[in-house]
Amino acid sequence: MTNGSTTDATVVQVADPTPTGLSFVSNAGACTNPFPCSLDTLPAGESRTITTMLALPADYDVETPIVNTATVSSSTSDPDPTNNTSTATTKFGAFYTVTPCRLVDTRTSAQPLHAGEERTFVLAGPPCGIPVGAQALSVNVTATAAAAPGNLRLYPSDVAAPLVSTINFVAGQTRANNAIVAGAADGSVAVNVLNSSTGSVEFVLDVNGYFE
Numbered sequence: 001m002t003n004g005s006t007t008d009a010t011v012v013q014v015a016d017p018t019p020t021g022l023s024f025v026s027n028a029g030a031c032t033n034p035f036p037c038s039l040d041t042l043p044a045g046e047s048r049t050i051t052t053m054l055a056l057p058a059d060y061d062v063e064t065p066i067v068n069t070a071t072v073s074s075s076t077s078d079p080d081p082t083n084n085t086s087t088a089t090t091k092f093g094a095f096y097t098v099t100p101c102r103l104v105d106t107r108t109s110a111q112p113l114h115a116g117e118e119r120t121f122v123l124a125g126p127p128c129g130i131p132v133g134a135q136a137l138s139v140n141v142t143a144t145a146a147a148a149p150g151n152l153r154l155y156p157s158d159v160a161a162p163l164v165s166t167i168n169f170v171a172g173q174t175r176a177n178n179a180i181v182a183g184a185a186d187g188s189v190a191v192n193v194l195n196s197s198t199g200s201v202e203f204v205l206d207v208n209g210y211f212e
Contacts (some may be wrong), residue, residue, distance in 0.1 A: 001030075001039070001072045002047040004080075011075035012039040014050060019068050020058055025053040042074070066090045081157035091134050093211040101128035103139070104205040112145070112202050113152075120157050123207070124189035133187040134210040136180055141167050142204035145172040150197020154181045157190035169201065180211075 003009045015036045015126055018024045024034055030048035031037035039048055056066075069087040078084065082124050106112050113119060121184040124132045151165035183189035195201055 001042065001049075003044055004083075005078070006044050007076060008044055009042040009074040009076045009078075010040075012042045012048075012114060013037070013073045014039060014070065015073075016030045016050075016052060016068065016070040018054060019066050021064070022054045022056055022066065023040055025055050027052050057196045062094075095138070095209055095211050097209040098130075098207060100140075100208045102204070102206050103128055103130075106203045106205060107145075112200040113193065114200050115148070115195060115198050118161065118192055118194045120192050121205070122188055122190045123183070123205075128207050130210055131187065131191055131205065131212070134183060134189050134212055136182040136211040137189070137191075137207050138178075138180055138209040138211075140176055140178055140208065142174065142176040142206075143167050144171040144202045144204065146171050146173060146197065146201040147199025148197050150195065150199070150201070152201070152203060153194040153196060154179060155192055155194075156182045156184045157188075157192045158184040158186070161192070161194045165196065169197075171199070182183055 001013060013036055014031065027033060027037065028051045030039055031050045037050065058061060067087065067089050069085060071085045073084065104121055109167045123137065124130050124134065130137065141152060141154065146169045149170040151168045153161055155162050166179050167175060169175045181191055181192055193203060
């Protein structure tokens with residue numbers, strides 16, 4: 001909630017009914033009680049954030065979108081009440097399996113990931129037929145022939161490198177790990193791989209499915 005006016009908003013109330021089929025768990029941030037929440041006064045130009053946790057039942061129909069609507073009100077006159085309600089619709093993506101397929105193998109290109117290198121791979125299309133627009137991939141990540149201990153981090157190409165590794169390794173060791181990796185938000189299925197070590201390492205990526 002942001003007060004975009006030049007006047008403090010008093011007796012601010014936030015309503016966010018739990019979407020059908022879900023159950024309320026908790027609120028955090030500007031409100032720690034169940035909705036509706038009272039924020040008292042929201043000064044001009046300031047913002048407040050409420051983070052809501054909802055529980056999804058195991059038998060929820062993934063073909064049914066989740067529609068969530070939040071509304072804010074105040075006893076102070078609002079010159080523009082049209083932006084006091086916001087609705088977000090979330091639809092679960094379907095998962096499609098593919099015959100296990102090798103997307104990347106730096107050993108065949110003689111281009112290992114060097115120490116500290118961040119490299120981008122566009123994974124849609126050949127050789128595995130991943131469609132453009134896929135939101136995430138189910139993959140197996142392998143690190144081998146490492147010159148020094150470290151880790152690999154896989155993440156969408158349009159975000160900063162995370163602090164959490166996808167796979168850890170030591171020098172001379174071959175290790176593999178399953179992971180779900182999201183692609184870039186533009187649907188290009190582009191991911192970055194960061195070699196967070198002081199030596200080079202070979203990188204192998206196999207896919208067994210994708211989310212749309």
